[in-house]
Amino acid sequence: MKNKILICVGTSGLSAGANEVADNFLSELKKHKLSDKYKIIKTGDKGLFVDVIVEIIDSKETTYINVKPDDVSKIFNSHIVKNELYKKRLANENYKKFFKDQKRIVLKNCGEIDPEKIDSYLERDGYKALQKTFKMSRAKVLNEVTDSGLKGRGGGGFSTGVKWGFGKKANSDTKYIICNADEGDPGAFMDRSILESDPHAVLEGMIIAGYTIGANNGYIYCRAEYPLAIKRLNIAIDQAKERGFLGNNILGTDFSFNLKIKAGAGAFVCGEETALIASIEGRRGRPKSRPPFPANQGLWEYPTIINNVETLANIRHIIINGSKWFASKGTENSSGTKVFALAGKIKNTGLVEVPMGTTIKELVFGPGGGLSNKRKKFKAVQLGGPSGGCLPESLIDTPIDFESINKTGAIMGSGGMIVMDESTCMVDMAKYFLKFTVAESCGKCVPCRVGLKRMLETLETITDGKGEQEHIEFLKEMSPTINETSLCGLGQTAPNPVLTTLKYFPEEYEEHITDKKCRSKVCESLLEFEVIPEKCTKCGLCFKACPTDALEWKKGEVAYINKDKCIKCKACFEACNFDAII
DSSP states (O other): OOEEEEEEOSHHHHHTTHHHHHHHHHHHHHHTTOTTTEEEEEEOOOSBOOSSOEEEESSSEEEEOSOOGGGHHHHIIIIIISOOOOGGGBOOHHHHHHHHTOOOSTTTTTTTSOTTOHHHHHTTTTTHHHHHHTTSOHHHHHHHHHHHTOBOTTTTOOBHHHHHHHHHHSOOSOOEEEEEEOOOSTTOOHHHHHHHHOHHHHHHHHHHHHHHHTOOEEEEEEETTOHHHHHHHHHHHHHHHHTTSSBSSGGGSSOOBEEEEEEEOSOGGGGSHHHHHHHHTTSOOOOOOOSSOTTTSOGGGSOEEEEEHHHHHHHHHHHHHOHHHHHTSBOSSSBSEEEEEEEESBSOOEEEEEETTOBHHHHHHTTTOSBSSTTSOEEEEEESGGGSEEEEGGGTTOBOSHHHHHHHTOOOTTSEEEEEETTSOHHHHHHHHHHHHHHHOOOOSHIIIIIHHHHHHHHHHHHTTOOOHHHHHHHHHHHHHHHHHOSSHHHHHTTHHHHHHHHHOHHHHHIIIIIOOOTTSOOGGGOOOOBOTTTOOOOOHHHHHOSSSOEEOOTTSOOEEOTTTOOOOOHHHHHOSSSOBO
């Protein structure tokens, strides 16, 4: 058996030069006439963004990180030719810590297989779940999924088995399965990485779902901003057809299932089921009132089951290992694992998969590695994207499961987690997410179209230093009104970042309004810059950095800031090496 050189070539890896790294390894193998002894495998992203990641598997397994194309010859000569580790790019303890406490089920194949070769998937029990499914009755498959306790990983947390049950009971000869891969939350990249790294797992989950409810057609609704994911999905679909896992009379049975990909145009609202369906049908992506629910009347008025990428990627493992195996992981009411995208002021940016019930603290300071700036203090996490909420340090021991997170006022969402330190202004953070939802609102219903706009204007007034006490009362009154009266989930959850920051960080709102101060020094309208004469070294660095001639300085003299010209860009503050500007 050949030795292996695994190179992470997902979106993250490509942006760091993964293809060139792979080409250089190939050249070195040819140069040293070792092509018959080593096999290069281009995988998807492994999870931790320290690209390019290269894993050499020979007599041992060795991982190199942050590999640049110019490093390849050095690694090759040291590791392969001289049988000595190349220490400069060797994976460190932080890399090992990142993976140590993870329980990888959905991410099991990420960074381990070639996503563009079906044989690579088959070598790791690919499509065995489908083969096992065809030996089971549809009712038995449904029971396994229901008994596993799997809940939708797209944010709603609704029982997958119950949803499938609705689809199975629907009286129609035509039914559809849709994979919702319209991942739009800022800071979220779970679906993208799964589709790029292990596309067949999602296909297998969809085929099993189709068999269970009696659907013969499916769609994968993937945002067009994920070109690599779409490319690999198309390759996977073609390969699955060639091997008989897709198409007519799958594996010699009387069951047929066909798949198409619909590239979404990037509208966040199309993550909502009815808006997504409208988009596939060629209409404007706008939600509609429910009932009827898609399980009874969905795509082209036919019964339709919609699951997200992570939900479907779990199915094969449940069928192979059994419902009890899956239910034994996580908590009693939130079984299995959850994939999170860690971003923000955190040391390790990437994808993490941990059992449900893991606390926020265990996730942030375990695989997350803690804060990126050790001199800063942990302040909060934003869970659930723009529809979620900001949770403070006092709730850092909250278990991550559907029930516990919902009690805090946030939501699990699809799994985005943005970590914040004391340099983050919570009023500004609420404004950031509200600005996103205002821009992404479809405008169909008044509470969302008008209400969110008025809330955003109020937050802008507060961060501009013009806030009044009545503005806080307005936000507190408007938020639940929009929650209760908006047509779809976007509007119903959009006020959550405002509600949670008002609840957990009221003092910051008060400071912005009463003291006209931003403790995190983020809100520019509330900032003033001054030079401390006794600390000024008269070096002129601030003068050179200022883009508006607001810094007045002559050689040998103390600098002075003309506040009428100052645009509060912080250039002088960042340029000063002597803490002379405050």
